[in-house]
Amino acid sequence: MTYIIAEPCIDIKDKSCVDVCPVDCIHEFERILIIDPEECIDCFAPSEQLVTSHGLRTFEELENTSCRVLTDSGFRPAFVKRFRRRPLVEIELAPAFEERDRYGGTRLTTRNVSRFRRTISATPTHRWLLSDGQQTDSLGVGQFVPAVKAQPSRDSETYRLGVLHGLVFGDGAWNKQEIRSGEHLHYVQLYGERVGKFRDFFDQVNFSPSLDVHPGYAGTGVVRSCANLKKLLPETADPEYIAGFIDGWLAADGDPVKAGSWRLRSTDHEALDWLERVAVLAGYVAVGSGEEGSIETNFGVRSRPIRWLYLATRETHWRVMSVNAEEADEADTFCAVVPGKHEFTLAGGVYTSNCGACEPECPVEAIFPEDALPDKWNAFVEINYAFPDPAKINTLVDKYADENDVHNEPIA
Ligand code: SF4
Ligand code: SF4
Known part of the structure; x- marks a missing residue:
């Protein structure tokens, strides 16, 4: 027990x-x-990840430590513990959204969603919170689990710096000749409303008359940094910086596809993998990903195919698609004890109950x-x-x- x-x-x-x-x-x-x-109750496999104020961490690496975990009322103090060995099940989840039904009401559905799946390894009797507010300790196919995402402050200096980094990463220019006294210079052409709205975030904006022929040109923002921001991901940054980075990258490179969803395309597969994992810290839930088949372009053959990622800002849920016993007999189980709340968020924004x-x-x-x-x-x-x-x-x-x-x- x-x-x-x-x-x-x-x-x-x-x-x-x-x-x-x-x-x-x-x-x-x-x-x-x-x-x-x-x-x-027991809980999760050691390698499962939970969302903390310091990013995603596995249960195993947080064993016997205090941290702050994401709940539907912000980050809360928690303590991560190891429990007894138990058999585990693999739970496969697909993103789901609320849609109008033919009777004028609403229902949760996975319709129009890609084959994107998230899997969680948990004990078969783990306590889950369902989207309808009920709880269950025998999660089954067809049930819906809510998604929770962080809502970091978007008016801080940390956020502003994150946006500049994201704009440079997505669509900025860096030139190795322009490293002055150890400072890297980056330039962001401000075209269009989505990027232009961040004009005041720059300490310096130049105006290049030759670019003024392009409609919507609002200047060239200059970003100075001690590193090349075109290459660097903010892997250890806090949620406000990451939120800024993602907002900047989406403004530069993303396409709004539906109310409350963005699509981001890139050949930088590592950056997209990272984004899929951390998006929930910035208020997005990754709900789709894939790779384009053709690597031919008008300029020749691309060295790497384009991948894409869908990020939802609208309310998201996870539908249970399958629950299967894992082959391994038993494994150590872990959980986060969250005093007074007894809930927390797994990677991908999957919200769950817990105990202690x-x-x-x-x-x-x-x-x-x-x-x-x-x-x-x-x-x-x-x-x-x-x-x-x-x-x-x-x-x-x-x-x-x-x-x-x-x-x-x-x-x-
Ligand atoms: S809370 Fe009361 S009833 Fe429960 S274990 Fe403690 S002493 Fe016993
Ligand atoms: S409240 Fe205590 S006894 Fe009940 S499930 Fe949670 S840990 Fe177990």
């Missing part, structure tokens, strides 16, 4: 833990409460993850695993209380 109730609960039984348990798996016995080991909800509620600190149970209370592993046998549990608890002279004071 994942959590164990230990000695401090004996004869206290105030039941603060019972109400918060999302799967009602804490049960009352004569002198103690016991957690049903089959029902108490009972632990902070106990006024006498009687609840522990099994692998964090203090040695002096090891006897409670046997007592908890005796569930659901009342005779055995009551006998074991009486014996323990006698032998250890337990006299817990009632809570005032």
Whole structure:
């Protein structure tokens, strides 16, 4: 089982833990409460990624650390833990959107969506939040899970610098002759409303009369930096900078395809892979990707095919397309404990419930993850695993209380 109730609960039984348990798996016995080991929740494979204020991280690399995870009310403090070994299932998800149905209402559908899929490795009984507000611990084909994305501030200096970087990366010019005193100079031609609206973000805008013949030319923005921004991805930047970078790149190179969606085409496959992973930090959900078949152009053959990525800003959901048992027998499982919220976001913006909800509620600190149970209370592993046998549990608890002279004071 994942959590164990230990000695401090004996004869206290105030039941603060019972109400918060999302799967009602804490049960009352004569002198103690016991957690049903089959029902108490486990979570994800070690390699699954979650969205933190420092970008995407795997559960494994965050083990036993505090972080801030993305929830539907912003970033919240969390603690990542390893749980017992369990068999896992692979859950395949496809992006879904709300559409009008023929009866004048709305429904969630995957229609018109590419074959884009996201897979999650989780325990079969993991607790999921559904798009209709319900919860389930047996996620099945056809159910919908909400997507959540960050909404970083877009009026900070960090955001402004990110936009300049994104504009240069997408459509700027860099020339190796123009490195002055270690400073790289980049130029962005400001054509069209989408790029032009960032004119005031530049510290310097030159005007080239020769370019004025092009309709919509609003000047040439100059960006100085200590590195070549045409090549550099802001991999370790914070969410505001990444939001600026993506907004700048989309303004320079993206095509709005539908209300609330962008398409970005590029031969820089590594940059698109990175963007697919981090888009959720900037308020976008990657919902489609692919590669163009032809690499012929009017100028010859391209060395790399063009790939494209669709980013949605509108409300997105994930439809469960399949749930299949994984071949490997069992694996360590991990989860993030998010006090007071019990929800967090996986890579791609997949929103999920989680647990550990009972632990902070106990006024006498009687609840522990099994692998964090203090040695002096090891006897409670046997007592908890005796569930659901009342005779055995009551006998074991009486014996323990006698032998250890337990006299817990009632809570005032
Ligand atoms: S960890 Fe969650 S599921 Fe398990 S007993 Fe506590 S509240 Fe219930
Ligand atoms: S909150 Fe703690 S003391 Fe109260 S019933 Fe639950 S485990 Fe026992």
